[in-house]
Amino acid sequence: MSELNRFITARNWMKSNENFLTTWHAHVGYKLDLFDCFSKAKSVKQAAEECELSLPLLERWIDVGLEVGHLKKGYKGKIKAKKKLVKYASANSSESVGILLREMMELHIPTLMQYPELLKSDERITYLEDKFxxxxAETSSFLEKAAVSPILRTVKKEKPESVIDIGCGYGGYLKNIHDKYPKIKLSGIEINKDVAKKAEEKLNGEITVYNQDMVDFIENYTGKVDMVMAHNLLYYFPVKERKNLYQKIAKVLNEKGTVTFITPLTKAKYGQTFTAAFNTFMTAHENLFPLPSLDEMKEDGKSAGFKVIDAKPLIREGGWYLVTMKKK
Ligand SMILES: C[S@@+](CC[C@H](N)C(=O)[O-])C[C@H]1O[C@@H](n2cnc3c(N)ncnc32)[C@H](O)[C@@H]1O
Structure with missing residues (x-):
């Protein structure tokens, strides 16, 4: 009986790992633009020659693709990619989500694979800011779909005359606010040079994006604004420095000003599987930091004179929340 149980357990582990193959296959296809290559039916040999790829390895990738349903075999055994993959996993498709595959396979999974060594030492991996x-910034912007409407509702309700987005990434929230409320004075702050440059391009130069550390920016900023957005930013700040971060935000906010945070929350009602994985990833780095719980946010916010007025889930399975605070 115990031998049978061992066999069943081993088999179950194997089976549960099958899903990984789907992501692996899509990632390889995205990296080498193979779904685009097979957007028209062609033989494996032809594709290997055209794209200068190893024939036996390409054959194996195709075997997997046929199994996981990314590819199909047609007339004379020619291979064609399913339309869905050409659309969503080709780098040059305007609807591509392939960048998410890159983040998972090149950033998250390799970090998790280092866990055994990390657990046995005090060392942490360095998050390669320039590389990623x-x-x-691009994968964060996928969240906008779920978050833009509530942010616009907040703007409608609070009627700010000025808004700063700290850690604005590609500036998607700023763009959405500008399109609907062109009179609001908007600015973005983004520490990464390339991201800040791309944000300005995306915003057609209509909104200023300061390529600066938001901490320095606020230190030198003498004005006040009515609303601050801090979306997907908290995990760049050590837990012990967060009270200070709230104080910095309070410094630039007018009385009764609003601040919106978007962040996955620990100890929340929804999305704790994802949050646990994300938090594991964060904690493995020396320059990324654990996700907050709502209680921690309340307490840190309170120390800087903020009150949480709303906390609603944006993407339940991801544990992503929009937390809105108001300066007393
Ligand atoms: C995860 S992205 C989120 C982008 C955008 N807020 C969003 O939610 O779509 C966080 C951004 O904050 C930037 N960032 C991190 N620390 C920063 C700091 N101290 N000052 C300004 N920007 C910062 C990063 O470079 C990155 O582009």
Whole structure:
């Protein structure tokens, strides 16, 4: 009986790992633009020659693709990519989500794989900001779909005359506010040079993006604004420095000013599987930091004179929340 149980357990582990193959296959296809290559039916040999790829390895990738349903075999055994993959996993498709595959396979999974060594030492991996800043800014912007409407509702309700987005990434929230409320004075602050440059391009030069550390920016800023957005930013700040961060935000806010945070929350009602994985990833780095719980945010915010007025889930399975605070 115990031998049978061992066999069943081993088999279950194997089976549960099958899903990984789907992501692996899509990632390889995205990296080498293989779905685009097979957007028209062609033989494996032809594709290997055209794209200068190893024939036996390409054959194996195709075997997997046929199994996981990314590819299909047609007339004379020619291979064609399914339309969905050409659309969503080709780098040059305007609807591509392939960058998310890159983030998972090149950033998250390799970090998790280092866990055994990390657990046995005090060492942490360094998050390579220059290498991944664009990837992270782009994947963060996928969240906008769920978050823009509530942010616009907040703007409608609070009627700010000026808004600063700290750690604005590609500036998607600023753009959405500008399109709907062109009179509001908007600015973005983005520490990464390439990301800040791309944000200005995306914003057609209509909104200023300061390529600066938001901490320095606020230190030298003498004005006040009515609203601050800090979306997907908290995990760049050590837990012990967060009270200070709230104080910095309070410094630039007018009385009764509003601040919106978007962040995955620990100890929340939704999305704790994802949050646990994300938090594991964060904690493995020396320059990324754990996700907050709502209680921690309340307490840190309170110390800087903020009151949480709303906390609603944006993407339940991801544990992503929009937390809105108001300066007393
Ligand atoms: C995860 S992205 C989120 C982008 C955008 N806020 C969003 O939610 O789509 C966080 C951005 O904050 C930037 N950032 C991190 N620390 C910063 C700091 N101290 N000052 C300004 N920007 C910062 C990063 O370079 C990155 O582009």
């Amino acid at each position: 800043a664009d990837v992270v």
